[in-house]
Amino acid sequence: MNLQEKKTKIYLPDEEGIRLAAKEILQGEVVGMPTETVYGLAANAFDDSAILKIFKAKGRPQDNPLIVHIADFEMIHQVAKQVSDTAQKLVDAFWPGPLTMILPKSERISDTVSAGLQTVGIRMPSHPVARELIRACGVPLAAPSANVSGKPSTTTAEHVYYDLNGKIGVILDGGESAVGLESTVAVVEEDAVRILRPGGITVEDFLTVVSTVTVDDGVFTKLEENAKVASPGMKYKHYSPNANVIMVEGSLPDFVDYVAVHQDASTGVLVFDGEEEHFSVPVFTYGKENESSTQANHLFDALREIDRCDLNTIYARVPRKDGVGMAVYNRLLRACGFQVVKAKHSVVLGLTGQSGSGKSTVSAFFAQLGAKMIDCDQIARQVIASEEVLQKLTSCFGEDILENGILNRKKLANRAFSDEKGHTSLNQIMYPLILKEVDQQIQQGKQAGVPLLILDAPTLFESGADRFCDQVLSVLAPKKLRIERICKRDGIMEEEAEKRLSVQMTDDFYQTRSQFVLRNHGDLALLQKEVKRIADTLL
Ligand code: TXA
Ligand code: MG
Numbered sequence: 001m002n003l004q005e006k007k008t009k010i011y012l013p014d015e016e017g018i019r020l021a022a023k024e025i026l027q028g029e030v031v032g033m034p035t036e037t038v039y040g041l042a043a044n045a046f047d048d049s050a051i052l053k054i055f056k057a058k059g060r061p062q063d064n065p066l067i068v069h070i071a072d073f074e075m076i077h078q079v080a081k082q083v084s085d086t087a088q089k090l091v092d093a094f095w096p097g098p099l100t101m102i103l104p105k106s107e108r109i110s111d112t113v114s115a116g117l118q119t120v121g122i123r124m125p126s127h128p129v130a131r132e133l134i135r136a137c138g139v140p141l142a143a144p145s146a147n148v149s150g151k152p153s154t155t156t157a158e159h160v161y162y163d164l165n166g167k168i169g170v171i172l173d174g175g176e177s178a179v180g181l182e183s184t185v186a187v188v189e190e191d192a193v194r195i196l197r198p199g200g201i202t203v204e205d206f207l208t209v210v211s212t213v214t215v216d217d218g219v220f221t222k223l224e225e226n227a228k229v230a231s232p233g234m235k236y237k238h239y240s241p242n243a244n245v246i247m248v249e250g251s252l253p254d255f256v257d258y259v260a261v262h263q264d265a266s267t268g269v270l271v272f273d274g275e276e277e278h279f280s281v282p283v284f285t286y287g288k289e290n291e292s293s294t295q296a297n298h299l300f301d302a303l304r305e306i307d308r309c310d311l312n313t314i315y316a317r318v319p320r321k322d323g324v325g326m327a328v329y330n331r332l333l334r335a336c337g338f339q340v341v342k343a344k345h346s347v348v349l350g351l352t353g354q355s356g357s358g359k360s361t362v363s364a365f366f367a368q369l370g371a372k373m374i375d376c377d378q379i380a381r382q383v384i385a386s387e388e389v390l391q392k393l394t395s396c397f398g399e400d401i402l403e404n405g406i407l408n409r410k411k412l413a414n415r416a417f418s419d420e421k422g423h424t425s426l427n428q429i430m431y432p433l434i435l436k437e438v439d440q441q442i443q444q445g446k447q448a449g450v451p452l453l454i455l456d457a458p459t460l461f462e463s464g465a466d467r468f469c470d471q472v473l474s475v476l477a478p479k480k481l482r483i484e485r486i487c488k489r490d491g492i493m494e495e496e497a498e499k500r501l502s503v504q505m506t507d508d509f510y511q512t513r514s515q516f517v518l519r520n521h522g523d524l525a526l527l528q529k530e531v532k533r534i535a536d537t538l539l
Helices: 015-026 048-058 073-079 085-094 128-137 157-164 252-262 292-308 325-335 359-368 376-384 387-397 409-416 420-447 479-490 494-502 507-511 524-538
Strands: 009-011 031-033 040-044 067-069 099-104 119-123 170-172 184-189 192-197 212-215 244-249 267-271 283-285 313-317 340-342 347-353 372-375 452-456 471-476 516-519
Touching: 009 015, 015 031, 015 040, 015 128, 015 170, 031 128, 031 157, 040 048, 040 067, 040 128, 073 119, 085 099, 085 184, 085 192, 157 170, 157 292, 244 252, 244 325, 252 267, 252 313, 252 420, 267 292, 283 292, 292 325, 347 359, 347 524, 359 372, 359 452, 359 471, 359 524, 372 376, 372 420, 376 387, 376 420, 376 452, 387 409, 387 420, 409 420, 420 452, 471 507, 479 494, 516 524
Parallel strands: 009 170, 031 170, 067 119, 099 184, 192 212, 244 313, 244 340, 267 283, 267 313, 347 452, 347 471, 372 452, 471 516
Antiparallel strands: 031 040, 099 119, 184 192
């Protein structure tokens, strides 16, 4: 019979379906078997030629051992050489269920099944159909996950059909797998377990039974192709969709910014339920942000769905790593080929302070460190020269502030600063336009992925520009020093400088509104060092 040309049959898991599936297995064929974790590709564990068909159907490397499934505890003695006290305790606590124990193998388990190892992985699934099928066969069933090697495991009969149609004779349809990820694989030691592959039975679960639980290096780190590893399955790239998947670490806003900057026509995102609205690219979801069990349920389905779309890059949200989350993270890590990046979100630092405090010097130090500078004074000079503003200014402060079409700044300043009302009117005209330009420059900086943006604004709080800032730095200096500096800078008398400072905000005003305060006493080297420290903290 040439299976390549034969369509795979899907049986319902009733008495007849199970009988026919068992018959298929006892004739030396392989069958798609439902379990509570994922679907398995099952064959008689004692029939080497049948076992070889598993490897062939999946395209699985022969150095990757298979798990042997049993229906009842007594069957374990056909598979394991001995069952230690610790193993017995684990059986009592977690079987039937998503735990595979690595135990010394019995003579009946061939090297084909164990890939030459002296141990064997044994599991008693909790899915009733799996156990009935094993019982109907009367032998343990060796079964890896029923997917094409390297692809996500299958959690429905349709998935199995999609991957293996024509390569196997029969699939038993037992509905959707409840857990959604493969079993926990653990080496059993004395009063201890070593987790080779995390799954539905968690570190916390094990600690209710044994004193020590360790997690193998291969769970979170990339192993070399030829490395000698505890679990051969760990060295293969696994669960990968065709698209390049990259996990992006960070909060949702940071993730959204990262995607906005990096996306193109063939980008998609893999995010948590309810986050869809933030993206303009194709969205795939894999469960609720804080619910690892729903993530376990949906991850493989989402990865398969990604494969049905023609996308090159998928940015994925990072799941939590505790409990069942460890398994979710481990599978996603493998789907990504261990690519995890940080959503390096641009930090916007507002820079403000009193006149003469040395704000410009601080600003220059930030510029030297490669920060992008957004200078509100400069923006104000641009804005004030625009037709729109000149019109508003003349209608508010008189036509004669223009001389031959050019603004007489001194005249404007005299009128605008002569009383509170004039001051307020000037601000009402200027601020909205300045803020609009500030917003644009910040967006440009973020799009370009600039790590640090400095918004230099003498009236940062008064104008409302502080709303654009993640953090604010105020530069303060003793009054005497400020007066000296202003006199020198603007060539004015002390009395005039005093007058200007009298309308400035107090130290307290700045202190209560800023995350960082720099006190400039005139030591430039110190000031520069402090600027570097603040930049390092922010980044
Ligand atoms: O939930 C599951 O475990 C599913 C269902 C079908 O039972 N099966 C499954 O099998 O995921 P498979 O072959 O896809 O993954 C078995 C993993 C592989 O990483 C393999 O290397 C490891 O278990 N393994 C099997 N026997 C081992 C042994 N003796 N020592 C170390 N690792 C072993
Ligand atoms: Mg597998």
